[in-house]
Amino acid sequence: MIVLRHVWKTYTVGGEPLHVLRDVTLDVAAGEFVAIMGPSGSGKSTLMHILGCLDVPTRGTYHLDNQPVHEWHGRALAHVRNRDIGFVFQHFHLLPRMTALRNVELPMIYAGRPRAERRRQARQLLAQVGMEERAHHYPNQLSGGQRQRVAIARALANGPRLLLADEPTGALDSATGRGILELFRQLNQQGMTIVMITHDPSVAAAAHRIVHLVDGRVADPERVD
Amino acid sequence: MLAAAWLSLTANVLRSLLTMLGIFIGVASIIAIVAIGQGGTTAVVNVIESHAAQQTIEILPKELVEPGLPQPGQVLSFTEDDLQLVRQFDGVADVSYSVNGQGDVGYRGKTINANIEGGPSDLNELANFTVVQGHMYTSADWLAHRRLAVLSTSLAHKLFGNQSPVGQVIQVGGQPLQVVGVAVSNQFNFMSMFLGADTIYLPATTCTDLFPWWNISEMDVTIQPGTDKAALSKRLVTALNLHAHQADAFIDSSGFLLGLEKTIGTITTILTAVIGAVAGIALVVGGVGVMNMMLVSVSERTEEIGLRMSLGATQSDILLQFLCESVMITGCGGLLGIAFGVVASILVHALTPLPSVVSWQAAVIGFLFSMAMGVVCGLYPAYKASKLHPIDALRYE
Numbered sequence: 001m002i003v004l005r006h007v008w009k010t011y012t013v014g015g016e017p018l019h020v021l022r023d024v025t026l027d028v029a030a031g032e033f034v035a036i037m038g039p040s041g042s043g044k045s046t047l048m049h050i051l052g053c054l055d056v057p058t059r060g061t062y063h064l065d066n067q068p069v070h071e072w073h074g075r076a077l078a079h080v081r082n083r084d085i086g087f088v089f090q091h092f093h094l095l096p097r098m099t100a101l102r103n104v105e106l107p108m109i110y111a112g113r114p115r116a117e118r119r120r121q122a123r124q125l126l127a128q129v130g131m132e133e134r135a136h137h138y139p140n141q142l143s144g145g146q147r148q149r150v151a152i153a154r155a156l157a158n159g160p161r162l163l164l165a166d167e168p169t170g171a172l173d174s175a176t177g178r179g180i181l182e183l184f185r186q187l188n189q190q191g192m193t194i195v196m197i198t199h200d201p202s203v204a205a206a207a208h209r210i211v212h213l214v215d216g217r218v219a220d221p222e223r224v225d
Numbered sequence: 226m227l228a229a230a231w232l233s234l235t236a237n238v239l240r241s242l243l244t245m246l247g248i249f250i251g252v253a254s255i256i257a258i259v260a261i262g263q264g265g266t267t268a269v270v271n272v273i274e275s276h277a278a279q280q281t282i283e284i285l286p287k288e289l290v291e292p293g294l295p296q297p298g299q300v301l302s303f304t305e306d307d308l309q310l311v312r313q314f315d316g317v318a319d320v321s322y323s324v325n326g327q328g329d330v331g332y333r334g335k336t337i338n339a340n341i342e343g344g345p346s347d348l349n350e351l352a353n354f355t356v357v358q359g360h361m362y363t364s365a366d367w368l369a370h371r372r373l374a375v376l377s378t379s380l381a382h383k384l385f386g387n388q389s390p391v392g393q394v395i396q397v398g399g400q401p402l403q404v405v406g407v408a409v410s411n412q413f414n415f416m417s418m419f420l421g422a423d424t425i426y427l428p429a430t431t432c433t434d435l436f437p438w439w440n441i442s443e444m445d446v447t448i449q450p451g452t453d454k455a456a457l458s459k460r461l462v463t464a465l466n467l468h469a470h471q472a473d474a475f476i477d478s479s480g481f482l483l484g485l486e487k488t489i490g491t492i493t494t495i496l497t498a499v500i501g502a503v504a505g506i507a508l509v510v511g512g513v514g515v516m517n518m519m520l521v522s523v524s525e526r527t528e529e530i531g532l533r534m535s536l537g538a539t540q541s542d543i544l545l546q547f548l549c550e551s552v553m554i555t556g557c558g559g560l561l562g563i564a565f566g567v568v569a570s571i572l573v574h575a576l577t578p579l580p581s582v583v584s585w586q587a588a589v590i591g592f593l594f595s596m597a598m599g600v601v602c603g604l605y606p607a608y609k610a611s612k613l614h615p616i617d618a619l620r621y622e
């Protein structure tokens with residue numbers, strides 16, 4: 001599903017080139033659950049932004065489902081983000097003035113889906129993450145774990161095939177984090193491809209495979225399970 | 226989309242309202258300008274039309290019409306010869322004259338200084354009176370120099386209170402006159418703004434008996450039906466000037482009307498200019514305010530913009546969202562401005578002699594204009610928002 005070849009990401013800081021990603025090559029097959037680990041500043045988020053079509057590589061190629069997305073721009077990338085990819089962030093990023101239900105509807109609005117269908121789908125997704133009781137709560141009326149569940153429901157809204165999560169348990173206590181992790185595992189068992197960034201080895205242990213990133217390079221590949 | 230824009234604006238109601246203020250004042254001013262401008266035009270047209278329709282020509286000494294108060298001794302007066310001269314012209318049906326002045330009117334020890342108008346025999350038809358009590362003087366009264374008078378409502382009230390003045394005897398210029406009626410003139414009269422509304426009307430013949438030294442200040446020529454009024458007026462004025470051995474001693478009062486028209490025009494122009502300046506400044510300041518508020522809003526909501534982009538919003542989605550907010554804010558300001566402008570015009574109409582006319586066209590134009598302001602002032606901030614890089618936006622974690 002993901003085919004990343006010799007990807008570099010280079011920023012220019014104070015006139016000097018700063019290589020955040022160096023020659024990263026990575027394959028993720030459909031249905032896989034991959035954890036990306038690495039010290040702070042090693043380029044994990046940068047890698048995930050490229051995987052999520054929020055950013056483009058400076059060099060190298062990225063094929064998503066055999067499509068050369070590294071060549072794409074603007075509207076085409078927005079379309080990929082909208083339909084093919086679901087994002088989960090460390091800090092949830094729910095819009096504070098909208099209820100859980102409306103937050104889940106948001107990606108479907110950009111997909112141009114009719115209101116009634118949006119409503120129905122959003123309710124169903126909230127039920128799937130165990131939040132049907134809280135559909136009309138605002139984010140500030142929800143706990144961290146509950147917010148992350150709503151954010152996951154939102155990521156699933158347009159039925160993506162790839163779920164990208166940047167430290168999804170990073171802002172949660174460990175018990176709550178385990179609940180979220182369990183949800184990811186269930187989704188994966190239902191066939192969802194997941195790439196998850198984490199600091200926590202016990203969280204990473206939930207994945208099939210761990211990719212270590214050090215200084216923007218992929219360190220020795222390691223197989224779990 | 227609209228619901229989302231509304232949600233954002235109501236997130237900070239006070240800020241949104243303050244931002245609307247400039248647009249509000251601007252649009253309200255536009256509405257008021259148009260209302261006053263149209264009202265002024267209507268007033269001018271009314272004055273001219275009401276005179277054009279009359280079958281009379283009014284001729285005045287020119288000094289009366291010139292700016293500044295005339296010196297009493299210098300004002301030319303019509304003589305009996307002048308009246309005779311005019312009577313001989315073809316197309317002239319009748320000639321009468323008016324005498325005006327100020328004098329004391331007394332009743333049982335009370336004395337009030339009032340306008341005294343000695344009018345033509347058919348004053349009733351000319352000046353469009355509403356008779357409140359009694360009746361107007363008649364042509365018979367005029368012919369017979371009868372000692373009687375009609376009081377304006379305000380003068381009647383001052384002299385008699387709630388008592389009926391009809392049949393009572395008042396003192397004018399030391400002579401007794403019997404009150405036969407109380408009436409109010411329906412003609413829109415600028416002079417009454419300066420001279421006050423306390424007036425007594427009496428036959429000009431009676432008036433010259435009481436005040437023989439007063440100038441005959443106005444000649445009213447009734448014309449025969451089918452006569453070319455303008456041409457006749459020109460011939461009469463030329464003849465009178467010749468007779469007085471003065472190039473332009475007398476003029477047709479439509480010249481005076483032109484003066485009136487000019488006065489109304491000047492007032493309207495000044496008001497329009499002043500309010501126009503207010504509108505212009507308010508709209509510029511308001512527009513800058515809207516743009517500023519939108520820029521602040523964009524930078525405050527970087528995270529939201531990045532999130533929306535990550536969920537699949539295109540640049541045009543973001544552009545449209547912020548344009549919507551900006552147009553909604555100026556549109557609301559515009560609607561409030563229109564409401565206020567309409568109320569203000571109605572107040573102007575009620576409280577001043579200037580008639581102001583609110584037109585729905587002005588309201589529609591004001592509304593469209595305020596929406597256009599929203600597009601113009603929102604375009605740059607919205608463009609800036611749409612050009613944000615999603616990861617820079619999300620890095621606000």
Ligand SMILES: Nc1ncnc2c1ncn2[C@@H]1O[C@H](COP(=O)(O)OP(=O)(O)O)[C@@H](O)[C@H]1O
Nearest residue numbers: 011013018020039040041042043044045046047
């Ligand atoms: N726009 C940028 N300009 C310059 N340096 C950047 C930019 N974005 C990220 N970096 C740098 O790239 C490095 C990797 O960042 P990131 O991918 O967020 O690391 P991680 O998520 O692994 O902590 C950091 O040192 C960061 O300072």
Ligand SMILES: [Mg+2]
Nearest residue numbers: 044045046166
């Ligand atoms: Mg990171």
